[in-house]
Amino acid sequence: MAPTPRAAWASPAHWVSSIFNLIYVLVQHIIIWLFKPPPPPGPEYPKNPKGRVAVIGAGLTGVSSAAHAIAHGFDVVIYEQGDTVGGIWAHVNKTSGLQLNSLLYRFHPAVLWSRPFPQRDEILKEIRRIWKEYQLEPRTRFNTPVTSVHRVEGTGEHLQEDPSGSQSKWIVNDGEDGEFDAVVVTVGTCGEPMRIKFPGLPSSEEGESDSWKGGKHQGKEEVFEGDVLHSSELDDALLEGKRIIVVGSGASGVEAVETALSKGATGCVMIARDDKWIIPRNMVVDTLISAQPFGREMPLSVVWEKIVSWWNYRGAPELVPARTGLFEGTPVVNDEFVNIVKNGKCQYVRGDIERFTKGGVRVKVRGRKDKPGEGKEAREYNGDVVVLATGFKKPQIEFFKEDLFPKGYDRPNLYLQNFSTEDWSVLMTNSAYQNAIGTVGHFHIGIYMRILLTFLMDPDSRPTPKDMKLWVDVIRFVKRGARGGALSFFTYMELTIWLLLFHVFRLDRLKWVFFIMQGWGVYPEEYRQGKRASVHV
Secondary structure, eight states: OOOOOHHHHHOHHHHHHHHHHHHHHHHHHHHHHHHOOOOOSSTTOOSSOSOEEEEEOOBHHHHHHHHHHHHTTOEEEEEOSSSSSBGGGGGSOTTOBOSSOGGGOOSSTTOOOSSSSOBHHHHHHHHHHHHHHTTOGGGEETTOOOOOEEEOTTSSTTTTTOTTTOOOOEEETTSTTOEESEEEEOOOSOOSBOOOOOTTOOOOSTTTOTTEETTEEOSSSOOOOSEEEETTOOTTOOOTTOEEEEEOOSHHHHHHHHHHHHTTOSEEEEEESSOOOEEOSOHHHHHHHHTOSSSSOOTTHHHHHHHHHHHHOTTOGGGSOSSSOGGGSOOEEOSSHHHHHHTTSEEEEEEEEEEEETTEEEEEEOOTTOOTTOOOEEEEEEOSEEEEOOOBOOOOOTTBOSOOSOTTSSTTOSBTTTBOTTOTTEEOTTSSOOEEESOSSSTHHHHHHHHHHHHHHOGGGOOOHHHHHHHHHHHHHHTTTOTTOTTSEEEHHHHHHHHHHHHHTOGGGGGGHHHHHHOOSOOOHHHHHHHHHHHHO
């Protein structure tokens, strides 16, 4: 590496950056020292497990959940339908990265980031490092889709009346790995890419359209003649010198615009069905916004909306959402997109797509305050490549053979938004939420796992199905009138309040508060003995 020029050393910006990076790394090491649970001393541990947990999905949440479980003396088996760990991060573009500062994305206490906004490869590296450090490699079943999860006959029959004396046992698939005391579903909310079939788009699916062969139109009807890609397929896309049509205004759409321009695209047009709030990439501001405790629009929410409008939308007031409140949907975290639109590199169009044409797309354009479907003026926008930033399909959970999610208490209407109201031993971490302001990759993963471990270790702490449904009903009452439903949106502060009240409303759980919230106090004696023995050897 070339030495830093003397002028750079003398630059105030260099010293500010160096001091910031030093503090950034130091803070992470303090977090690791305080909260990282020591891993088992070897792959053969635990030799005397406190229980067995099945984890479905080897993404970020699954690896973190399994690492917490094994660190506290529980044996685990991870089932992954693919051939690698990483979940959605293994299937996005290499330019994809964190929207929030990585200090707010510590999916496990052992994580050590090199920079505030790491990209895909570093995120995958950290997931794999923790997977190996916590001896999860031999406990992972790759290329093993879960097709069946059922309760062992004769178990869990008295959960309603006596949860402390009744516990379910679970069999996954054909039962080759034995019985489990709990099941943690970490399939997330992003499955296969969602490809919406707009009129005029070619299809590459067999039997769906004879007019689509080899990616080009062969029939008589007017069909778009350029390439059609999903937003997760841009790594190898040839976009230089081309004009890009991006369908979708969420985070993947914003990222697609930035990626296309970085690859040399001459310009972009974004077709937005709904407006998304764009908040700044500022850790203090983002933390304060997520600290709103009500999890819904409130009379004073307009204050934050004015602040964000002033901060992020200066010079482009026409881009500020008019129909959606800041606390009604997941915002996009970005500092550049508004400037890209202001500088004319991307045209932002609110509208309803009529159909794609040979060389572009015809849209019924809407005004800023118009609802979807109210577009009146038809305009055509030309483009060479279409990028469908239409998100991902929601993973299904039909593998459960029991009625664990009855009507009215299905996702996201679960106990603490993550436990089945019918059986406390089924946890759905990061697999039930719809919208939030906060992060899916933070300390709540470990907290939810330790709540489950507490239920397994302390029968008296377990809730009845009646109690769990009551919790859901209370949240519905408190947040009645919230757009989309009481549990379809929450803030990180609201989530934290739920977790704290979990202890307050059941004082017998207070003895577990430091274990559940910080991970302290439960470390297997056999791990200590194993580490002492390895030191002596």
